[in-house]
Amino acid sequence: MKKPVIEFDQFTFQYRAQSEPTLRDINLTIHEGEKVLIVGPSGSGKSTLAHCINGLAPHFYPGEHSGVLKIMGADSKGMGIAELSDFIGTVMQDPDGQFVGLTVAEDIAFKLENDGVPHAEMIRRVQEAAAEVEFSDFLDASPQELSGGQKQKTTLAGGLVGGAPILLFDEPLASLDPHAGRATVELIDRLHRESGRTIMIVEHRLEEVLHCPVDRIIVIEEGRIVADLPPDELLCSGLLREKGIREPLHLSAMRYAGCAVTPEIGPRSVESVDLEGCTEQLIRWHEANLASPKSDVKQPLLELEGITFGYDPAKPVLQDVSLSVGRGEILCIAGRNGAGKSTISRLICGFHKPSSGSIRLNGRDLSRDTIRERADVIGFVMQNPNHMLSKPLLYDEVALGLVNRGVPEAEIRDRVNETLRVCGLYPFRSWPVSALSYGQKKRATIASILVLRPEILILDEPTAGQDFRHYNEMMKFLMELNSQGMTLILITHDMHLMLEYGQRTVVLAEGRKLADDTPARILGNAQVVEEAHLHETSLHILARRIGVQPEDEFVSRFIRSDRRMMN
Amino acid sequence: MPPKLLSYSDVGSPVHRLNGVTKLIAFLLFSIAGMVSYDTRCLLVMLVISLSVFYISKVPFKQYSFVLYLILIFSALNQLAIFLFSPEQGVQIYGTRHELLHIAGRYSLTSEQLFYQFNVLLKFAVVVPPALLFLLATEPSEFASSLNRVGVSYKVAYAISLTMRYIPDVQQEYVNISTAAQARGIDLSKKEKLGRRVKNMAAILLPLVLATLERIEKVSAALELRGFGRKRKRTWYRSRPLTKRDTLVIAGAVLISAAVLVITFWDGSRFYNPFV
Incomplete structure (x- = not known):
């Protein structure tokens, strides 16, 4: 068994400004080198969970807790945000708001500056961190010259540079376009594989994060953990729909077609899901659906x-x-x-x-x-x-x-x-x-x-x-x-x-x-x-994999049935 | 797009290549000497030095034109005010009275007053160029570390540098908010009466202030998450060791200001008196 790096034991947290606890009876252990996704609707407490780990709660957002939270084996009670930042590098949403340097290099160096790292060593570590996220060519760029995705890379390098063994992402995709979002997911995955860091991602955009593998998904609702499962099992459990979290679209399509969705076929990724048993069903479902009407020309x-x-x-x-x-x-x-x-x-x-x-x-x-x-x-x-x-x-x-x-x-x-x-x-x-x-x-x-x-x-x-x-x-x-x-x-x-x-x-x-x-x-x-x-x-990819032409017709038919199911 | 006012652009002059600390120290020494001294000879020499350094720096006129106009207007007002409130200041200082022209009542033009006001103007002219240079020819990132190096607390220094970091964003936000407000009939142009305009301004300022507060909260969380304020001292990515050139410039500035002070106070008065 690997060593636990984050342990919640009967942990309850209540903000000073709230009349009820935001987190209740949390029991959760995360082991070294794991990659964990935390999902839940807004207001479920998933961000609070992240804030408790990096110390923003209770040090920045005051509140009271009961139970124990251990970080790297030590009770977090005695640690401030700065001490915790040696173990946990945080990347928040909105890369713009957390860009504190006047250039990329200074922003990456920020943690080192505050720790009083000598100048020569600082330059070397900044270059290493920039190289790790493949951003070395931009060290002198100012934030106004960067796109959202590039700012995100900078912040990520700034989280890496201190050498923290745990990286915590709080809604990293929230303000990125789909392309930059996907690049971020792939970058996080590469960092995880190459460096063996522990990764925690808090995000409600499930489909985008699942583009790359994760070890476990934890579902939070009303301050409690309601599921803690490997992705394939969670996707098959039907729990996501119940909790108001959107499942990946290819999965919905497979369900509508009446396919048996089981963990064995690996439903996480549309690229790798085993379609042997359900290609025929999907094609039949496609043909049974009416062709999309031509939209009438409007004045x-x-x-x-x-x-x-x-x-x-x-x-x-x-x-x-x-x-x-x-x-x-x-x-x-x-x-x-x-x-x-x-x-x-x-x-x-x-x-x-x-x-x-x-x-x-x-x-x-x-x-x-x-x-x-x-x-x-x-x-x-x-x-x-x-x-x-x-x-x-x-x-x-x-x-x-x-x-x-x-x-x-x-x-x-x-x-x-x-x-x-x-x-x-x-x-x-x-x-x-x-x-x-x-x-x-x-x-x-x-x-x-x-x-x-x-x-x-x-x-x-x-x-x-x-x-x-x-x-x-x-x-x-x-x-x-x-x-x-x-x-x-x-x-x-x-x-x-x-x-x-x-x-x-x-x-x-x-x-x-x-x-x-x-x-x-x-x-x-x-x-x-x-x-x-x-x-x-994922719908286009699914259509291609089952050989339906044209792919967009499959997508349009799906959207129409999806809307019927919703209402 | 708003014009880039008082913003740094590296034109690669010798002045730009100097360390931020050097520029800050030289600026401070020059201002102190220029403010203390009323010795016309010293001020004239300093003015020549000041203007030549400014010329060498090749800072484009566009970047400071607006500020320069402001300073000119301000100094003109200042001159006028001095004359209105103490028309006999020069006489008092220099101890003689050469009347050139009687205007009205207690107001008359004297050579002493003219000379005194010329000196005040000169002081402005000496101090403004180095101040502008420090602002315009110092890389923004070096700003904070220079301030910190001459003894300002790094938290204060960083607050200044962060403000500079967010000024363009807040400007953009202001443009967005005010255009959207205009669409709802909140008019800020001169077509509206002044009272209404002030009221309308408030309707734009409220969201701007709230948005800025939101931003500040986010930034302070980000600062803390990366260990800001953890130690009493911190290091700076952008600090450079002082070069020979820097040492020379600082030594030069020290020498000049020391010389200015010595010459000024040699005869026991701050004023150079050509009238006796």
């Missing part, structure tokens, strides 16, 4: 024609982009960071003026409309709700746009109340905004835009950082709006979102329109997928 509502724009005329961000959005359509705009996705939404809203090209709504040219006039017909919802909320009370927040437009008070009251009802926020109308949950805040920002009765809603990453249940709630809400006639433009990296809800996807790459097609076809096009920093879905 164009918003049209962009030959749009070119650049902050610096020598370096255009968008070049000759044309696209049109039909009335009542759901259009996704995808592309890697810097491809011009957010710029296009800013041009539509009139925050910037295109240097050439035109934007028309209902056939009318918008170029002379001010930001405010456009906002009456086009609503823009930012990714982070905290960036939009500027009033203490929910009612005032939603009313703000109308008040600024000088709408009579009686009408404001009617429209705000109506919008709050549509958004399911009416019971909270007199609440302070700060008391709302993240998902509710997000809805509040949508409400504050909807109240202006726009014809189009542009949403920047509407489901980012939300677990499966909240993701479903948000999308159900947006679908309801759509069924009432609202046109939606979703700017997103999320391939599931695109597949399940997008009617059409436009892919931008380096400022040009690269593709404009159904999401299933886009995600099946290897070249486009690479340019847009997406990756092939």
Whole structure:
């Protein structure tokens, strides 16, 4: 038996600000060299578990515990965050927020600087750590020059450099695009294999993490461990669905087809799962499903024609982009960071003026409309709700746009109340905004835009950082709006979102329109997928392995049955 | 994109190649000497040195133009204020009175006052270039370690350097928040009345402040997780040993400022008096 490095014994933790414990009776032992994944819906306590291990709880987020937590055999009670950091290197979500150096090298060196490591040794260890994550060429780069994935690599090297035997990842994929996310998962796997470090990953994006093998998956719900199983067994247990965690899509497809999913066939990875027993069933299921109806051509509502724009005329961000959005359509705009996705939404809203090209709504040219006039017909919802909320009370927040437009008070009251009802926020109308949950805040920002009765809603990453249940709630809400006639433009990296809800996807790459097609076809096009920093879905791979052509038809049929099963 | 104001760019001049500590020490010595001395001869010599070093550094004008204008406006106001509040300051200091022109009431122009105010202006001119140089020609990462080396606590020094790290991000955040707010009719442009504009500003500042606080919480957690503040002393990745050139510059700065102070106080007064 290998030596235990983390041991929880009857461990309970309660934050000072909470009336109930966030973790209850945790018994968990992690051995040297293991790779463990911890999953659970938001609010389940999985992040708190991570904070207890690295010392943020109780030293940074005050609270009380009972029971024992031993790190490397010693009671963690006597250790501060700094002592714990000798054993545990932490990589948090949002690589941007934890980048503390002015260059990559300084950021990696940070732990060594604080430990007072001599200069010559520091330089050597920084170079070693950078080489380990294959990032040696970027030592002098500043954070503004780096992509999210590159920042993540820097932070990872900064966690490695102190020589900690345990690496703890707290939602490492949360702010990465699919391509960078997959690269991170592969990098973690390589570090695990080559260095024998103990790895703990806290993440709710199960399918992405399972791209590489893990030894165990621990499921947390309401502060308790409800499962602790090897991945293949957990995937077959049906427990994930019950706990509101999305299982890998290829697995759902196999279930819908009636295949017997057992640990023996190795269901973790779509590349390696043994399909011998179920290829026929999958093909039969595919043929039994109706072909996807051709989507009817919709009357164009918003049209962009030959749009070119650049902050610096020598370096255009968008070049000759044309696209049109039909009335009542759901259009996704995808592309890697810097491809011009957010710029296009800013041009539509009139925050910037295109240097050439035109934007028309209902056939009318918008170029002379001010930001405010456009906002009456086009609503823009930012990714982070905290960036939009500027009033203490929910009612005032939603009313703000109308008040600024000088709408009579009686009408404001009617429209705000109506919008709050549509958004399911009416019971909270007199609440302070700060008391709302993240998902509710997000809805509040949508409400504050909807109240202006726009014809189009542009949403920047509407489901980012939300677990499966909240993701479903948000999308159900947006679908309801759509069924009432609202046109939606979703700017997103999320391939599931695109597949399940997008009617059409436009892919931008380096400022040009690269593709404009159904999401299933886009995600099946290897070249486009690479340019847009997406990756092939497990459904496409499954379709290829069972020999169904065209692959995207298999994917579309799956999505339709999946939606039927959900509702 | 916001213009890169007061930002570092390496143009590879001899000044840029100097150690951050050297620049800080030279800047401090020069400012002290320049602030203390009213000796016109010394100030003139220092001005020549100061301007030539600035010329050698090749810092592009764009990077400091805005700050320079601010300083010019400020020093003009300062000159005006000195004259308004103590029009006879020069007479008091130099002990003679050569009236050039009577203006009104207690205000008249004297050679003494003119000379005194010229000296004040000169002091500004001496101190501003090294200050700008320290800001513009020191690599931001060397900033904190230099401050720490001359005795500032490393926690304070690092706080300064982190602020610089996050300024561009906060600027970007401000642009995003304010444009989204404009779409909801929160107008910040001159079309709006001043009172409304101030109110509207508050509507943007609230989310900006909250977002910044959120950021600070995250960064401080990240700092602690990597052992910040664990020991009383820390080492710096970006510290460089002082080269011969650095020692020479520091020695030069010490000599010059010592000479300035000696010459200034030789006759027992801070002021050089051409009127007797």
